[in-house]
Amino acid sequence: MTDSTTLLDHTQEARFGDYIALLKPRVMSLVVFTALTGLLVAPVSLHPLEGFAAILFIAIGGGASGALNMWWDSDIDRIMRRTQSRPIPSGRVDRDEALAVGLALSGISVVMLGLAANWVAAGLLAFTIFFYAVVYTMWLKRSTPQNIVIGGAAGAFPPMIGWAAATGGISVESVLMFALIFMWTPPHFWALALFMNDDYTNAKVPMLTVTHGRKATRLHILVYTILLAPLALGIAATSIGGPLYLAVSLVLNAVFLAGALRLWRRDEGLAGADKYAAEKKFFRFSLIYLFMHFVALLAEAALRTAGMGGW
Template sequence: MSDFTANSDATPQEARFGDYFALLKPRVMSLVVFTAFVGLMVAPAGVPPVEAFTAILFIALGGGASGALNMWYDSDIDRVMKRTAGRPIPSGRVSGGEALSLGLWLSGISVVMLGLAANWFAAGFLAFTIFFYAVIYTMWLKRWTPQNIVIGGAAGAFPPMIGWAVATGGISIESVLMFALVFMWTPPHFWALALFMKSDYDEAKVPMLTVTHGRPHTRKMIFAYTILLAPVAIATGLTAIGGPVYMAAAVVLNVIFVKGGFDIWRRSEEQAVADDYKTEKKVFRFSLLYLFLHFGALLVQAGLGAYGLGGW
């Protein structure tokens, strides 16, 4: 657990707006915003532009709140890991108490305002997502089990369901499949990163799969998950939000991703070290494009559908 007392008493050194914004994990927030926006836009019920913008704004704030709470609690291991040592709390620019206060305030504001701007089902969904990421994943799963990314990935997979709930007030097979797409994508995405960042997790004593089961097993699991992910992506294309544009993109992207998973699986550690994990880094970068293009294709498909084009 984070040293809350030490962090609370720390005096921020030249904290700027950018430091507080960094607490919100803007890169993660961008994924939250985009997938939530797509979930809202592909839903069968239309949402007025002002309401849609307001809803996405507060979903983004909720995602940022989760990031701030995560950085507060994880500040002890962030200090150890090279990738995170420069974050606002470990570097001393922002205190742990400030991060906690910001996270709690933004959590309350985002949930209440989403309920007022959209509906209370969506607001409750957002509240559960914040709780899941900050408590279930950050405080429990991350330090307890190598399945941290598998189970904890649900937190990052909820936003398209929240966007859908903003428009419809409920859940459907389409929103569940959008959730499943992100959920199944998360393990191979993060495990590819862990393959070439393993020393960080070792030093921080985080039970990532590469640490607890080794790289060969991790490589096997990356390949397995890319195979399991493909049917989910294809199934999404067979629902009301799918169509030929999305399906074409899904087929191509999943062939490439499965091929990447296979390339990672068949490599030995000696080969990976020799070329500085070139293949693993390539697959990791592609995984980012993979998710963006799937949701982008859903958005294009919805746009075509609005004009009576492109549907099944």
């Protein structure tokens, strides 16, 4: 991490929206959605007020992780085009303020989730914040091309936390939801890295595209996509799956595998405005892929509640 003098001067007065941006609201939305899914598909129902409180504090914990990530990464965020407009490198929020916000929200979210739900869920949330801020951001991200593989665990914990908030424990189903996101994360982020490779190169972040090249990255994407498919389909055989989920998953995985194959076979010599069209298309579909799997789980839960679900 570079000295604060290398960053932009804090010349603007921060607005409320800048502090919201500090929490990475787009990432937070994924945290909220997957955590809510974990909570709603669990075999134990929470009172709506308890459920709302649990999701609120999980969201705050996710935002705290984002603030701590932006605090630590403010030096490389200033270099990368994708992140130059973030609150710290743009000079709208001071680094020390970001650290204070991240630490304060971390403590509040963990304690309040423990009080609102249970301490198993709170412990998982605390570990998730630690894993994302310390293990991934401070250690893995700048030290190994496997950063996103191991670090992806941080983004995979929310459905486990939601499940634990409802049940007070961990089960095969919650572990499989974790595994789905964990295995999805590398191909998702490597696709992004393929068309944002210059950013990572300039910032000296050892993404797989930087250390091993684009061809090797495409092969890794294919391998992880192949490994992901049976795991995703296997959830259909658990208590939270069912025929609807299986049908949706079959279609999604067929399309995802076809996209990974196209990336692997693509011509490295392509040029022009559409040079990375395939990578961008794969990246966008990866978001749909994950979203629709969790929507299918919610649909199965709704059908079971109505007495029409299950095998």
